Every structure is written in C-alpha cells, then in structure tokens.
C-alpha cells in the first residue's frame with residue numbers, strides 16, 4: 001500500500017503552503033536533486049548535483065534534512081549528520097547502480113586485489129562506501145583519480161560507463177565493476193542520430209553514465225550541474241540532453257530563449273525518467289515533514305567507516 005493511502009491527507013489542505021509552513025516549524029531544509037519533478041525543485045531550499053548536495057548537507061545547521069532524491073543521497077547526508085533527523089519522501093527510492101553492487105560481492109571483489117585503491121561512485125550503499133578508500137561523484141571523479149599515485153592499481157565501482165570515460169580522460173587503467181544506470185543506458189543511438197539530422201544546429205550533451213557510443217557522439221559531457229552550466233554559458237540555441245529529463249526544468253528556466261530536447265529512449269517508454277527519483281511527490285514530502293518519517297538510520301560503526309572515504313572526497317573537492 002502506498003504511503004499516501006496509509007497516511008491520509010486532509011484533501012482541503014494547500015500542500016505547497018503546508019510544506020513551507022512545516023519547513024519553518026521544524027527548522028527543516030529541503031535538499032533536492034535536479035532529477036526531481038519540477039514542482040519539488042521549485043520548493044527546494046537547495047538544488048544541486050550529487051556533490052553539491054553532499055556539500056550542502058555537510059554545511060547545514062537545520063535540525064531536519066529532508067532529502068528529495070534517492071536513498072543513497074539521503075544516506076550520505078545522514079553519514080555527515082549523525083545528530084540531525086534525515087528524512088526521505090519514499091524509502092523505496094533506490095538506484096540501479098547501488099542495488100547492482102551488493103556488499104558481499106563488492107567485498108569479495110576488493111579482497112582479490114588487496115593492494116589496489118578502491119574509488120567508488122557515490123551511487124552505492126553505505127556498506128559499500130565503508131569498504132571503499134575514496135568516494136567520488138561525476139563532477140569530481142577525474143580529480144580524485146588523478147590524485148591516486150600512478151603506481152597504484154585502481155578499482156572503480158559501480159558504474160562501468162563513468163569508469164570507462166574516466167580511463168579515457170585520465171589515461172589511467174582501472175579495474176571496473178560492471179554496473180550501469182537503467183536510465184542512462186536507455187538512450188537510443190539510432191534516434192539520437194535521427195534527431196541530429198532533423199536539428200543539425202542542436203548540440204548533444206550527455207552525462208558520463210551514458211553508454212560509450214552516446215558519449216562518443218556528445219559535444220559536451222558532464223555532471224548534471226556541469227551540463228546546466230554549459231547550456232547557460234554556451235552560445236548554441238538548441239540542445240539534445242542525454243540525461244534524466246528532470247534537469248530540463250532548470251535549463252529552460254535559466255535560458256528561456258533556448259530549446260531543450262530530451263534524449264530519446266530506444267523503446268516507446270518514459271525510460272529517460274528515473275523511476276526511483278520520480279517516486280517522490282509533494283504529498284510524500286508533506287507527510288515526511290508532518291510525521292518526521294521515514295527517517296534514515298544506521299549503526300554508528302557503519303556510519304563512522306562510511307564517513308572516511310566521503311571526507312577524503314570532500315577534502316579533494
């Protein structure tokens with residue numbers, strides 16, 4: 001049964017006004033990722049990519065952090081804020097990269113290469129973070145890889161597309177975990193080529209979680225914030241955007257005179273919408289603030305171990 005059925009909401013309420021009121025009452029901050037629905041983005045106190053959201057979570061002095069994103073992001077906020085209440089609108093908002101890298105299999109993989117340095121993408125569970133030497137996001141991964149001494153072997157998990165792109169950028173060989181994002185894998189090269197033929201002036205921009213043929217075709221590759229900033233500074237008038245559709249809201253807001261086309265999935269589906277990110281809704285945000293749940297909790301020993309590689313990342317960012 002869904003959260004909103006189990007926890008009824010008075011239908012006469014103005015949900016947006018209630019969220020604003022409850023945020024103040026609870027001294028809560030609403031952090032949101034760019035892949036959230038536009039009405040959630042518009043209510044957020046802070047919007048950003050994974051790195052900026054982790055940095056915002058580290059800085060906040062609010063009593064309550066409500067994280068409109070996916071579970072691993074809220075978990076990172078809790079790792080950085082053991083004494084604050086960290087809420088998620090929907091506990092089921094997972095990530096295919098995190099679920100494709102279970103702790104036991106990751107631990108066994110690491111154990112095979114005891115001298116290697118383990119750099120792990122932030123899209124993983126707290127348990128996998130605790131087994132890693134460094135965490136990275138798509139906006140600081142290159143810097144972190146370059147900071148590892150040349151003579152050290154690197155294990156990179158869980159996104160193989162980001163890993164391969166980093167190998168090409170840095171010239172470093174790495175052992176890659178074979179994980180991927182179900183959203184970024186969905187873009188159709190065939191349809192992208194057709195779109196480019198119909199819109200020859202449009203620039204293709206892509207997130208590094210996309211597959212290699214899409215990245216080869218892209219004119220710019222970067223994290224969600226880097227993609228947004230590129231469309232603001234660049235002088236093209238039209239862009240094909242190969243990442244989750246949520247980012248188009250901020251692109252269009254920042255550049256109302258430009259045209260943004262969502263990268264097309266292969267099937268006739270909305271597979272370029274992240275099904276986990278899109279589990280969140282204004283109703284669930286309201287309920288989380290009203291009831292102060294669901295909360296992210298974890299054993300203190302795990303939290304302490306998972307914090308070490310996150311702090312290393314933040315120090316390098």
Ligand code: 13P
Nearest residue numbers: 049050051137138223224
């Ligand atoms: P960034 O916002 O850090 O680019 O991450 C993209 C992503 O897939 C988050 O799940």
Ligand code: SF4
Nearest residue numbers: 070095096181183274
């Ligand atoms: Fe995970 Fe992909 Fe969704 Fe990001 S877009 S949360 S990487 S499944």
